[in-house]
Amino acid sequence: MKGRKLACCFLFCLPPLRRFSTVGFSLRPSSYDIIGDIALIKTPDMGAPIRDIGEQVMASNRKIKVCAVKTAPMEGPFRQSQVHVIAGEDRLETTHKEWGVKTKVHLGKVFFSVRMSAERKRVCDLVQPKEKILVLFAGCGPQSCMLCKLTEVSRVVAVEKNPDAIACLKMSRDANKLGPDRLRIVQQDVREFKTLETFDRILIPRPKGEGSFLDCALPFAEPRGAWIHWYDFSEPGGESGGFVSSRKEVEDGCMDSGFQCRVERIVKASKTSIGKRKYRLCVDAFVWKEDESI
Numbered sequence: 424m425k426g427r428k429l430a431c432c433f434l435f436c437l438p439p440l441r442r443f444s445t446v447g448f449s450l451r452p453s454s455y456d457i458i459g460d461i462a463l464i465k466t467p468d469m470g471a472p473i474r475d476i477g478e479q480v481m482a483s484n485r486k487i488k489v490c491a492v493k494t495a496p497m498e499g500p501f502r503q504s505q506v507h508v509i510a511g512e513d514r515l516e517t518t519h520k521e522w523g524v525k526t527k528v529h530l531g532k533v534f535f536s537v538r539m540s541a542e543r544k545r546v547c548d549l550v551q552p553k554e555k556i557l558v559l560f561a562g563c564g565p566q567s568c569m570l571c572k573l574t575e576v577s578r579v580v581a582v583e584k585n586p587d588a589i590a591c592l593k594m595s596r597d598a599n600k601l602g603p604d605r606l607r608i609v610q611q612d613v614r615e616f617k618t619l620e621t622f623d624r625i626l627i628p629r630p631k632g633e634g635s636f637l638d639c640a641l642p643f644a645e646p647r648g649a650w651i652h653w654y655d656f657s658e659p660g661g662e663s664g665g666f667v668s669s670r671k672e673v674e675d676g677c678m679d680s681g682f683q684c685r686v687e688r689i690v691k692a693s694k695t696s697i698g699k700r701k702y703r704l705c706v707d708a709f710v711w712k713e714d715e716s717i
Contacts, residue, residue, distance in 0.1 A: 455480060456537045458528055459517030460488040463506070477510030488512050491530060506531040518598065519565070522547075524572045526565040527594040532587035533563045542692040542705065543569050546626065546652055549707075550574040554623040557643055558582065559613045559636065563591035564606075566626060568599045571606050578605055580620070584612045613639050621645045628654040637676030644682065646712035653706045654692060666704055673706045682710040 455464040462480045477490035490510040506515055515530040521540045528535045543566050550556070552575035558567045561581035570579050583589055589610045596606050609616060613636060622643050629636050640651065655669040666689050677684035686708045693703040 457484070457487065458530065458535060458537050459519040460486055461515070461517045461530060462487045462490045463530060464490070464492045464509075473509050481510050489514060489517070491515060504531065504534075521565070522569060522573060524565070524569045525595060525598040526563055526568060527591040527598060528563055529587060529591060533585060533591055534588070535563055535565065536693065538693045539703070541694065542690075544573075545690070546570075546705075547573045549650070550576060550624065553577045555620065556580070556624045556626070557620075557622040557640070558626045559616075559640060560628050560630065561588075561592060561608075562628075563588050564595040564608075566628075567592070567606055568595050568601065571601050572599055576605075578607065580607045580609060580618070580622070582609045582611055582613055582616050584610065586610065618643065622649060624650045624652070626652045628652075631656050635672055635676050637673065638680055641677065641680040641682055641710065644710055648709060648711040651706075651708050651710055653708065655704050655706065656701060657704055666706075669704060669706050673708050677708070677710050681713055683713055685709045 455462050457463075462484070464476065464480070473492060477492075480490045481487050489508060489512050491506050491508050494505045494507060508515065515532075517528055517530075519526045519528050519535070519537065521537070522544055526535070546566065547569055550570065554574075555577050556570055556579045558570070558579060558581045561567050561583040562585070564581060567579050567581040570576055581592060583592060589608065592608055596603075596608065616639070620643065623645050625640050625644060627636055627640050635653070637651075637653065644651065651673075653669075653673050655666070655672070657666045657669045669689060670686050673686060674684050686706060688707045690705050690707070691702050692705040
């Protein structure tokens with residue numbers, strides 16, 4: 424409780440939080456995400472005291488047991504955010520459920536975006552039976568578990584270096600009653616990951632501004648042909664329905680690694696922008712070795 428009071432005192436001192444009457448105040452649902460039974464406010468400058476905002480959010484939905492606010496963007500090698508509880512139970516752990524799949528999440532220690540739920544399902548809908556799939560930057564496991572639960576994959580290998588995310592991923596695997604043979608979890612930096620296996624599909628939801636990681640992923644692509652889903656942060660380009668710089672980076676990365684590449688589509692991976700005309704997007708491409716026939 425003492426830590427909770429200190430967090431609240433800290434939040435009241437934040438410059439963006441203007442403190443005046445809540446008369447006529449209404450919080451838009453788009454201003455916060457519901458992750459499990461936690462409401463996470465990402466835009467705290469609502470024109471009202473932060474505690475009033477938290478209480479209003481909880482009163483609007485009886486399923487919400489915790490209201491928290493994100494006070495700083497993701498940072499550090501593990502993509503962790505500064506998140507503080509402002510109302511309800513004093514915890515940041517929850518179980519999120521989407522498409523019937525459970526994910527264990529700690530909002531202050533692991534990256535998780537509820538706004539990519541539709542994108543996770545979109546990728547699942549593309550999977551063919553018996554595929555072997557590699558998920559890099561697997562986080563707490565929403566995509567990896569969904570692939571195992573909703574498709575007929577042969578197996579999924581999930582690679583993640585954040586120890587807190589690995590702990591959540593293992594709990595997610597258990598919560599969905601998945602065995603280690605179907606979902607293999609590897610705690611390792613993507614740059615250091617090695618295996619003799621090749622995969623029919625590789626997901627690369629890479630962190631912003633840390634390189635393409637195509638040179639790390641493509642050595643594990645099935646030489647006769649594999650799908651890659653490469654995630655980027657970009658502005659719309661001049662091509663019809665395309666994002667020029669992202670397309671070029673994938674094509675150049677494949678060429679440098681000795682792969683032929685056919686970009687099938689480029690889609691927005693999140694229903695909302697992440698800044699002024701900035702989007703999280705996904706490049707779906709089919710790749711194969713130059714000396715292999717398909």
